[in-house]
Amino acid sequence: MNDRLYKILLFAAALIMPIVCGGVVYALVTDAYEAFEHFGFFKFLTSSEWSYTEGSEQYGALPFVTGTLMTTLLALIFCIPFSLPVAMFVGEYFKGTRMAAILSTVTDLLAGIPSIIYGLWGFYTLRPIIMALNISPQGSGILTASLVLAIMIIPYAASLSAEFIKMVPNDLKEGAYSLGATRAEVIRKVVFPVAGSGIFSSYVLAIGRALGETMTVTMLIGNTNNIPDSITSTGNSMASIIANQFGEADDLRLSSLIAIGLILFLITAFINLIGKIMIKRARIA
Amino acid sequence: MKKIFASVMTWAVAVALVACGGNANQEGREAQELSGAGATFPQPFYNVVFEQFGQVHGDQVAYGGIGSGGGVRNLRDKIVDFAGSDAYLSDEEMAAMDPVVHIPTCMGAVVLAYNLEGVSGLKLTGEVIAQIFAGEITMWNDERLVALNPSMELPAESIIPVYRSDGSGTTFVFTDYLTKVSPMWATKYGMGKSVDFPVGQAAKGNPGVAGVIKQTKHTIGYVGSEYAFAQQIPYAAIENKRGEFILPSTASISAAASGEMPADTRCSITNSEAPRAYPISTFTWMIIYKEQHYADRKKEQAMATLDLLKYILSDEAQAISSEVHYAPLPTKAKELSLENLKSVTFDGVAILQ
Numbered sequence: 001m002n003d004r005l006y007k008i009l010l011f012a013a014a015l016i017m018p019i020v021c022g023g024v025v026y027a028l029v030t031d032a033y034e035a036f037e038h039f040g041f042f043k044f045l046t047s048s049e050w051s052y053t054e055g056s057e058q059y060g061a062l063p064f065v066t067g068t069l070m071t072t073l074l075a076l077i078f079c080i081p082f083s084l085p086v087a088m089f090v091g092e093y094f095k096g097t098r099m100a101a102i103l104s105t106v107t108d109l110l111a112g113i114p115s116i117i118y119g120l121w122g123f124y125t126l127r128p129i130i131m132a133l134n135i136s137p138q139g140s141g142i143l144t145a146s147l148v149l150a151i152m153i154i155p156y157a158a159s160l161s162a163e164f165i166k167m168v169p170n171d172l173k174e175g176a177y178s179l180g181a182t183r184a185e186v187i188r189k190v191v192f193p194v195a196g197s198g199i200f201s202s203y204v205l206a207i208g209r210a211l212g213e214t215m216t217v218t219m220l221i222g223n224t225n226n227i228p229d230s231i232t233s234t235g236n237s238m239a240s241i242i243a244n245q246f247g248e249a250d251d252l253r254l255s256s257l258i259a260i261g262l263i264l265f266l267i268t269a270f271i272n273l274i275g276k277i278m279i280k281r282a283r284i285a
Numbered sequence: 286m287k288k289i290f291a292s293v294m295t296w297a298v299a300v301a302l303v304a305c306g307g308n309a310n311q312e313g314r315e316a317q318e319l320s321g322a323g324a325t326f327p328q329p330f331y332n333v334v335f336e337q338f339g340q341v342h343g344d345q346v347a348y349g350g351i352g353s354g355g356g357v358r359n360l361r362d363k364i365v366d367f368a369g370s371d372a373y374l375s376d377e378e379m380a381a382m383d384p385v386v387h388i389p390t391c392m393g394a395v396v397l398a399y400n401l402e403g404v405s406g407l408k409l410t411g412e413v414i415a416q417i418f419a420g421e422i423t424m425w426n427d428e429r430l431v432a433l434n435p436s437m438e439l440p441a442e443s444i445i446p447v448y449r450s451d452g453s454g455t456t457f458v459f460t461d462y463l464t465k466v467s468p469m470w471a472t473k474y475g476m477g478k479s480v481d482f483p484v485g486q487a488a489k490g491n492p493g494v495a496g497v498i499k500q501t502k503h504t505i506g507y508v509g510s511e512y513a514f515a516q517q518i519p520y521a522a523i524e525n526k527r528g529e530f531i532l533p534s535t536a537s538i539s540a541a542a543s544g545e546m547p548a549d550t551r552c553s554i555t556n557s558e559a560p561r562a563y564p565i566s567t568f569t570w571m572i573i574y575k576e577q578h579y580a581d582r583k584k585e586q587a588m589a590t591l592d593l594l595k596y597i598l599s600d601e602a603q604a605i606s607s608e609v610h611y612a613p614l615p616t617k618a619k620e621l622s623l624e625n626l627k628s629v630t631f632d633g634v635a636i637l638q
Binding site: 010018050052053061123124127128131137138139141219220223224225234243244245247248249250265 | 345351352380445450475479488497504
């Protein structure tokens with residue numbers, strides 16, 4: 001009897017998540033419908049106008065999709081030179097040592113810092129440095145937001161990559177050593193090829209995190225509704241435009257913001273799907 | 286199991302008793318819980334006033350600073366007792382909902398804050414402000430700025446305008462002023478809670494804009510006066526309709542409202558003709574329904590709402606306004622509002638006699 005009860009309870013609990021997810025999608029689609037109907041899905045996605053003029057309101061998602069993709073891509077590029085060495089250190093060179101344990105704990109701690117703290121640090125510390133270096137006169141912009149985002153996603157990329165590097169079988173490595181390979185050669189020719197798709201998937205998941213980051217980006221990106229023409233200029237990401245304008249928006253603008261939310265949801269879902277597929281392939285290998 | 290259930294029930298009953306117990310206040314009605322939502326601009330003033338009102342009348346007032354537009358939306362959905370708004374409702378907006386009454390609660394201004402090393406006492410005209418925010422004046426040593434400030438050393442640096450990224454009553458008042466003084470601004474950009482500013486960068490809320498200005502050289506931006514006064518950011522003197530350069534202050538803001546006023550108090554006082562008036566001044570309003578019986582509201586709740594508004598119009602509450610960096614209402618606005626409150630009804634019967 002107990003067994004059946006557990007089964008039912010588990011089933012009910014497990015069912016809640018798909019229902020919630022379905023509900024979110026349903027709500028996003030119904031509320032975004034007005035914007036898609038008014039502008040057309042592809043027109044909305046490819047229009048760079050975001051204009052409030054009453055009577056001839058024009059809302060398009062392109063500046064924000066561009067802003068999100070630019071910040072995310074840059075954050076990924078900035079994050080690799082820091083997260084990959086940490087992963088190598090923890091997962092291969094100093095595997096199982098006290099040093100490695102301390103380093104991985106410290107890196108994981110970075111993930112626990114609230115995003116507002118990163119935002120404030122970026123605003124009061126990093127922004128003046130960017131201004132002092134004459135990189136941009138106003139300090140905020142795509143570059144500033146990306147740098148802070150990069151720090152925020154390092155723990156996600158580093159911990160997961162380290163796990164995949166640890167999983168590389170010792171037999172393979174010992175085989176390579178016995179053939180006279182140096183440590184660098186073992187890493188290049190054995191560890192990376194074997195753990196490669198796992199490392200790749202950990203970066204994909206880190207991207208998923210960077211895509212939706214709101215608070216930090218809103219504080220640092222400059223919040224202008226145009227397509228950024230360089231990495232030092234200001235812009236807006238999909239999450240930050242929603243955070244900025246949701247409070248006062250109604251009717252068509254509200255619907256357009258929700259439509260942007262839906263597009264962000266789809267992009268994040270797609271990226272996560274790629275990550276999941278790659279992890280699966282890593283396990284099989 | 287039974288024991289736990291019993292203790293939970295006892296606890297629930299105790300909570301319910303405390304919640305419903307309600308102490309009768311001096312008017313002999315039960316203390317009410319009022320809720321409102323809207324403009325963030327008067328929120329610091331409201332926080333103090335609601336606290337004082339609670340001590341005097343025993344009623345609790347909750348106010349959500351969700352922005353003027355959000356407040357009006359909540360009132361339209363009939364889920365609040367009052368809405369706070371920096372912009373009065375237009376005729377079309379009024380036509381789209383049940384009749385409402387506007388009650389001005391205090392006055393404030395929008396100031397032009399700037400960050401220029403070694404420069405203080407900057408003077409600006411409406412036309413020049415419009416040209417800066419339209420991107421037509423791009424350098425601090427532009428001849429139009431130098432002509433206004435001949436004695437100052439203005440640097441040969443680019444101007445970085447800062448504006449609000451969120452929809453805001455502050456933007457509404459600022460662009461209302463620019464639309465009145467600059468035909469160029471009126472045709473190209475117009476007025477509203479969100480406006481397509483062509484240049485500069487944006488930040489969320491008054492704290493955001495003020496933070497960027499404080500931290501970034503060569504910026505200029507518009508900030509609510511209450512925030513600029515409290516934070517002591519340098520701000521510009523602005524030429525009014527009479528050609529006087531006026532710094533924003535409690536006195537110069539109140540002076541802007543000394544002119545004529547319509548009976549329903551819906552008026553813009555930017556670019557005021559009054560002497561010594563600061564030209565970007567504004568009222569902020571509370572908006573309530575004329576017929577107070579909606580969405581299961583009790584008569585006591587309606588009475589408490591009117592008590593609150595009467596209290597805000599009292600000398601006691603108005604004196605608080607300048608303490609928290611707003612300006613008190615002129616006598617005329619108070620008289621008109623007290624008159625307007627008499628038109629508020631419950632089931633068609635006037636609440637105030």
